Amino acid sequence: MVNIVIFGPPGSGKGTQSQKIIEKYGYTHISTGELLRKEITTGSKLGHQVKDIIGRGDLVSDNLIIDILEKEFNRLRDVPGVIFDGFPRTTQQAQELKKILNKRGTAVSVMLSLEVEQNELIKRLLARKAISGRQDDNMVVIENRLVIYADRTAPVVEFYRKAGKLSIIDGSGSVDDIFTQIDNVLQNLSKQTAQ
Ligand code: B4P
Numbered sequence: 001m002v003n004i005v006i007f008g009p010p011g012s013g014k015g016t017q018s019q020k021i022i023e024k025y026g027y028t029h030i031s032t033g034e035l036l037r038k039e040i041t042t043g044s045k046l047g048h049q050v051k052d053i054i055g056r057g058d059l060v061s062d063n064l065i066i067d068i069l070e071k072e073f074n075r076l077r078d079v080p081g082v083i084f085d086g087f088p089r090t091t092q093q094a095q096e097l098k099k100i101l102n103k104r105g106t107a108v109s110v111m112l113s114l115e116v117e118q119n120e121l122i123k124r125l126l127a128r129k130a131i132s133g134r135q136d137d138n139m140v141v142i143e144n145r146l147v148i149y150a151d152r153t154a155p156v157v158e159f160y161r162k163a164g165k166l167s168i169i170d171g172s173g174s175v176d177d178i179f180t181q182i183d184n185v186l187q188n189l190s191k192q193t194a195q
Contacts, residue, residue: 001106002027002081002189005088005097005165007156008114010145011121011128012171013178017114018085020179025186027081030072032065032089055135057144059089059152066096073100084108090152094159109189111160112182114171118146 004021006014018029036054039047046068050060059065069087076082088094101107122142129137136145160166167185171178 001079002109002186002193003101003106004081004083004186005108005111005160006083006085006114007111007160008171009116009118009121009149009153010142011124012114012116013124013175014085014114016175017112017171017179017182018083020175021083021182021186024183025081027083028076028079029083029085030069030087031085032069032087033085035068035072036060036065055141057136057141057148059148062090062092062096065089066093066100069093069097070100073104088156088159091155091159094156108160108163108165109193110167110185111157111165112167112169112185113157113160114169114178116171120172121146 002025004027006018006021008014015031015033018031021027022029036047036050040051040054041047046064050064053060065087069084073082084097088097097108122139125137125142126139128134136142157166169178169181169185
């Protein structure tokens with residue numbers, strides 16, 4: 001089973017590139033951001049708990065998100081691959097993901113780290129706000145999300161670098177050009193697995 005961690009700052013295109021991977025490879029997508037937004041939309045207890053946290057651009061607690069992720073992952077049966085989008089976002093989450101996958105006899109195959117300059121990230125998120133109306137896509141909250149990304153999330157790259165799983169992707173071009181880089185990495189991965 002292929003396990004892809006798609007990683008990068010807010011607006012780096014994790015969701016966009018995940019859709020391209022799904023179209024080509026048929027992998028299952030687990031986006032923790034989408035799972036949380038669904039809870040908010042349905043007005044669940046969990047949704048109420050996380051609404052303000054997401055609205056401020058803060059991270060929800062590790063315990064809460066690890067629990068959500070584990071339940072979602074354990075629901076999957078016989079899938080060829082999984083894309084973890086927006087998880088892990090802290091080193092503790094990365095350690096827990098390793099344990100969750102180990103229990104199923106599998107491991108992270110690759111981390112695709114999308115690198116994009118800050119001005120471009122802000123431009124993309126403000127453009128998305130006009131279409132999606134996402135509560136966390138406004139200038140004040142975007143700035144907080146970027147600070148939190150730098151402080152708490154960016155160090156996760158080192159975890160996967162040390163494990164020899166890191167693949168850096170230039171996330172600044174067109175959607176198709178970025179996907180070409182990702183596709184090359186995934187094709188090499190399947191060649192290695194086939195050997
Ligand atoms: P997410 O939903 O993961 O929010 P995100 O980081 O902004 O990523 P998203 O997928 O939306 O954006 P993308 O990079 O695809 O999380 C939301 C919140 O949930 C977090 O802030 C946090 O509070 C909470 N949360 C989620 N997971 C958590 C965890 N593990 N631990 C704790 N809290 C957690 O950017 C897409 C935008 O860029 C789109 O508008 C797209 O059209 C555009 N775009 C993409 N590629 C482009 C390109 N090449 N050129 C131009 N535009 C492009």
